Amino acid sequence: MIIRKLDFLYRAQLDQETLDIWIEEEWLVPQTAAQEQVFSEVDLARAQLIRELKRDLGVNDEGIGVILSLLDQVHSLRKVLSHTLQSSPGERKSG
Amino acid sequence: MTDPYEILGVAPTATPEEIRKAYRRHAKKLHPDLNPGDRDSEERFKQVAGAHNLLSDPEKRRRFDNGEIDASGVERPQQQYYRDFADRSGPGDPYENASGFADFAQSNDIIAELLRRQAERARRAPGADLHFGLTIDFVDAVNGATKRLTLPGGGSIDVTIPAGVEEGQILRLRGKGAPSRGEGRSGDALVQISINPHRMFERHGADIHLELPVTLAEAVLGARIRVPTPSGPVMAKVPKGSNTGTTLRLKGKGAPQSGGGCGDELVRLKVMVPSEPNPELEAFLSDWDPGPNYDPRRDMQP
Secondary structure: OOOHHHHHHHHHHOOHHHHHHHHHHHOOEEEOOOOOEEHHHHHHHHHHHHHHHHHOOOOOOHHHHHHHHHHHHHHHHHHHHHHHHHHHHHHHOOO | OOOOHHHHOOOOOHHHHHHHHHHHHHHHHHHHHHHOEEEEEEEEHHHHHHHEEEEEEEHHHHHOOOOOOOOOOOOOOOOOOHHHHHHOOOOOOOOHHHHHHHHHHOOOHHHHHHHHHHHHHHHHHHOOEEEEEEEHHHHHHHHHHEEEEEEOOOEEEEEEEOOOOOOEEEEEEEEOHHHHHHHOOOOEEEEEEOOOOOOOEEOOOOOEEEEEOOOOOOHHEEEEEEEEOOOOEEEEEEEOOOOOOOOEEEEOOOEEEEOOOOOOEEEEEEOOOOOOOOOHHHHHHHHHHHHOOOOOOHHOOO
């Protein structure tokens, strides 16, 4: 599902300037289509997380980048782990 | 729900600052996105967030302290957390970061294979589909046309409108969507068609409806007249003794149907008397006797 920029700003409760900064920081990585930035549900949930980290947990801007990078690594690890557990049950038994 | 002060672990006399700090302390530990694998954290976080929601609002807190409201019903609505998306995101996820395990790839065949497959999938992942709307004229919808769609960011694509396209129909243009992040195919452009109304024609499925004014003489005596259709005017025969409401069916003059063939054009006649006063017509009608049984309002008698 593709979300157009105006829609995204509204649903993520962001202003244009903040969004530009977040994209520049690579906290958000929208797709570009027809010279227009388009967003997904994943970006929306990620924007929500960034807002909660800042507003509710008092994380400062430096911290956000660190947290997101570590979170991305955790999720990638989780994916690899779940693939591994699914694809090699025999090896786990014998090992 | 239990006592919100208890949930946050603060005294009932706590200052707003103390409440905020207590909430942050809990949230840092419990926020579901900071605990991707812990399904229980969500329930506990909801309680903490609900308690904070109640106590951080001075008005709500006052009413709670006075016993006017209880602690139920202040929980935040169900939220979709980032972790729910991150764990099921597909190939080409821009947030994927393999640096947490890339070093294992050298010593472990399974991991190396997984990494290779993941990279391959990401490389081949297609671009996203893009949605557009396009408004076209009635006649173009019936006959088909090529329209240029201007994209929001500049640029354009040519859209071939098939004859007989219907209101709300979505045309899929392969490969005209967003490009792939890697080397996969581009996504598709999905163009939803809306059709402007026409001042004369109306469309009902594949049939075209038209109301056509005829003169008194044409209706009474019969005539051959020109009838507009979406593909240009055709000659049609008005039978002798026609009336307002008489419908002519022009076979195959409607819109093309999906199963092949075309609908019809249905021409509903509308008899017009001259708008200017006409002494001859008046003289004729005063002498004219249609007979005792003629009553156009007979069916309306109670």
